[in-house]
Amino acid sequence: MKLKPTRGIAATLLATCLAGGALTACVPVALVGGAVGAGALLTQADRRSGETQQADSSIEATARDAVTQALGGRGHVNVTSYFRKVLLTGEVPTAQDKQAVEAAMRATAGVQGVVNELAVMPESGAMQRSSDALVSSKVRSRLVGTNGVPSGSIKVVTERGTTYLMGRLTAQELAAATDVARQTDGVQRVVRVVDLIADPTGAGGLASGTGPQSSAVQQTTGAAPLTPVSGESVPGVETHPVTQPTIVNAPQPIQVQTLPPVK
Template structure:
């Protein structure tokens, strides 16, 4: 029953998204790290109630602190997953960019920060509406894709760049990446992913993920052809030096 409802929801959202064309080139970047193994359920939330509460609290507290610090400047979105914070949006100066990161760094329970803020004028209502539309299309296609744990992935889109956050197996990450890359309007896919062991047995190191995605060893996605890929590095800062740093990798162009 759950599967049928998911497919129906995906179909409805996809119908609303129909009519848009594919982007010609979708760059791809990866920010990943290793996490412990565990039993996985495809459609379930992988965070404990405690972790979900911590993420919600981080987002609320950090967002308010950023608003107070910028005093009306910029447009910043704070997204937390497993206490790892992604910063997206626009700020007017490099000093503001560093200020936001510093403020969020001081938020209790934050373990690391991926700072994707751009120094540029704020995006307008049309751009933000389009980003929301793209995010909805990606989520809808996840619902209808085989092998994507929809409730274990956070999706954020800023100025056509779609960010995927979560704890996934290498196969799940590869499939989710291909689905996002093939979604109309997506200009770049950035993965902020912790790799976990496959429940079928065996573990996968972060170093294995670029090869699996680059060679196309993923479940087929129907309906749209994969666009070309131009790699784009992601720069991030590790907040707590006591924790293993997040490994930053770039992928070669997809064939």
């Protein structure tokens, strides 16, 4: 049996609904298959090229082996790579172990920057890790449902109640994503490991003096105001520069579409 093209199927469904007088019941189907579907695909698309995604996967695999060799099975270390920038989270027994893991990461082929968030303390238990996984899932779900946030270009990692956001975002996207994370149940602290990029639409770009791209780690806690992305000092908020080369992989504009309510 020969299948009809997708557009033909959509048109047939819509025509059937109209003929049957069931327009209200069919509107959600038409929207999901049309405007909403297209917007969601653009919003959820990964801004990394296929080559960069593969590089990040290779870095994570190689880095895990390096951690095992450096610690000999001690500690609990998670390695997350995004645009060849490595985030280290988890727990290690000593400060020397923390330094050894970071040194191993910096020696790993392809790594362009390391953010060491390892804590010197006993390993977290299964209940804590399960809770962290649930929190990350909640944040991701809320990011997907937030208009104008490129959820597919944001990695979410949670460790002992601290949620890390990784990605390449405009100032507006970063502020929106941070706000979503801060308001998610279970999130105790938000750390942003991001490359700030100019808004491709020309609206709401970086503050003056930041240049076309800026790398930073920014953290917020509790209900404190959002951290300005221009780099000015804010009490209680730390900003650490992260060495990261310019990546030639310009993001595509995020298309935001406002739809009328379904009657």
